[in-house]
Amino acid sequence: MGSPRLNRNSAELCKPFLDELRMHKVEVETRTIWRRFKTKQRLMYEIDKPCVLFAIAKQMLEAHLDPNIDAASYKPESIDRLVEWIMSLPLPENARLLDIGCGSGLYTKQFTERGLRVTGLDFSENSINYARAHDVESEYIIGDYLTMEFENTFDIVTLIMCDYGALIPDERRNLLHRVYGALRPGGLFLFDVLTPLRGKGKSDRTRWEVNPNGGFMSPNPHICLYADNYYGEIAEGQRIVVIEEQGVRCFNLWDYYFTKQALTDEVTPAGFTLEGVYTCVAGGLYTDETQRMCVVLRRGR
Ligand SMILES: C[S@@+](CC[C@H](N)C(=O)[O-])C[C@H]1O[C@@H](n2cnc3c(N)ncnc32)[C@H](O)[C@@H]1O
Numbered sequence: 001m002g003s004p005r006l007n008r009n010s011a012e013l014c015k016p017f018l019d020e021l022r023m024h025k026v027e028v029e030t031r032t033i034w035r036r037f038k039t040k041q042r043l044m045y046e047i048d049k050p051c052v053l054f055a056i057a058k059q060m061l062e063a064h065l066d067p068n069i070d071a072a073s074y075k076p077e078s079i080d081r082l083v084e085w086i087m088s089l090p091l092p093e094n095a096r097l098l099d100i101g102c103g104s105g106l107y108t109k110q111f112t113e114r115g116l117r118v119t120g121l122d123f124s125e126n127s128i129n130y131a132r133a134h135d136v137e138s139e140y141i142i143g144d145y146l147t148m149e150f151e152n153t154f155d156i157v158t159l160i161m162c163d164y165g166a167l168i169p170d171e172r173r174n175l176l177h178r179v180y181g182a183l184r185p186g187g188l189f190l191f192d193v194l195t196p197l198r199g200k201g202k203s204d205r206t207r208w209e210v211n212p213n214g215g216f217m218s219p220n221p222h223i224c225l226y227a228d229n230y231y232g233e234i235a236e237g238q239r240i241v242v243i244e245e246q247g248v249r250c251f252n253l254w255d256y257y258f259t260k261q262a263l264t265d266e267v268t269p270a271g272f273t274l275e276g277v278y279t280c281v282a283g284g285l286y287t288d289e290t291q292r293m294c295v296v297l298r299r300g301r
Pocket residue numbers: 053064071072073074100101102103104106121122123124127143144145146159160161163
């Protein structure tokens with residue numbers, strides 16, 4: 001992608017927005033739209049990930065369903081392997097599974113077909129409508145997993161695609177508490193996270209792209225400014241400024257990294273034990289050599 005020089009079209013596209021850019025403290029230069037916007041300190045605690053998800057709901061669904069990219073969902077072959085592996089975990093007969101942040105139902109449908117009793121929960125109406133239209137057997141609920149209130153209901157809860165690390169510490173505590181309540185004693189909570197290896201060798205950078213025909217962040221012609229920040233072994237953050245005729249929107253995304261120890265320290269006070277740590281997504285034992293790991297927690301009795 002890089003930082004291309006402005007061609008005539010992109011210069012024309014940018015013109016109406018230059019004042020707005022200055023308001024957002026983006027330096028404007030003659031030949032390049034921007035250099036850098038310094039946000040590193042604030043980045044970590046601004047909470048607008050949900051706004052991104054609502055703003056790009058349509059494009060997000062398309063990304064879920066695109067078999068060629070491993071971004072919003074894993075690729076189909078990875079999903080199949082993950083489902084097979086989860087089915088091999090020690091679950092009771094007729095187990096009940098809750099998939100939180102289930103998106104378009106790529107996993108839920110497969111679990112139902114394999115005999116589990118499945119509920120999918122997501123706050124994206126768009127994705128749940130798609131899931132319901134393609135899978136009448138599973139139960140789907142439009143809702144927020146940070147406010148869900150199930151009691152003693154499920155044998156396993158899944159949260160797939162590294163969404164745990166996109167939550168700030170208070171939200172993670174809240175989520176662990178709610179998942180604990182939703183599980184039956186001895187039930188499992190399975191999710192994936194990024195490891196510190198993910199940030200190794202990476203340094204902060206900025207880049208931009210012009211999308212005259214629309215793109216992931218907006219279906220309208222727009223420009224995206226990106227700032228990627230790396231916080232050593234702790235986390236990574238991304239600030240995205242979307243500039244379009246309708247105005248300027250600014251989003252912050254972040255992902256915390258976890259070691260096995262950090263995760264153990266975090267989940268133990270919530271009443272969970274770390275049952276296993278695996279390489280994503282095949283279920284092999286974790287070796288400290290991958291950028292993602294999949295963890296299985298067990299709720300205390
Ligand atoms: C990266 S996608 C992963 C979707 C699915 N797990 C998969 O792998 O195909 C994250 C999903 O979580 C949903 N989500 C994010 N925060 C949520 C929340 N607080 N409550 C419910 N759903 C949420 C989004 O709408 C989106 O569908």
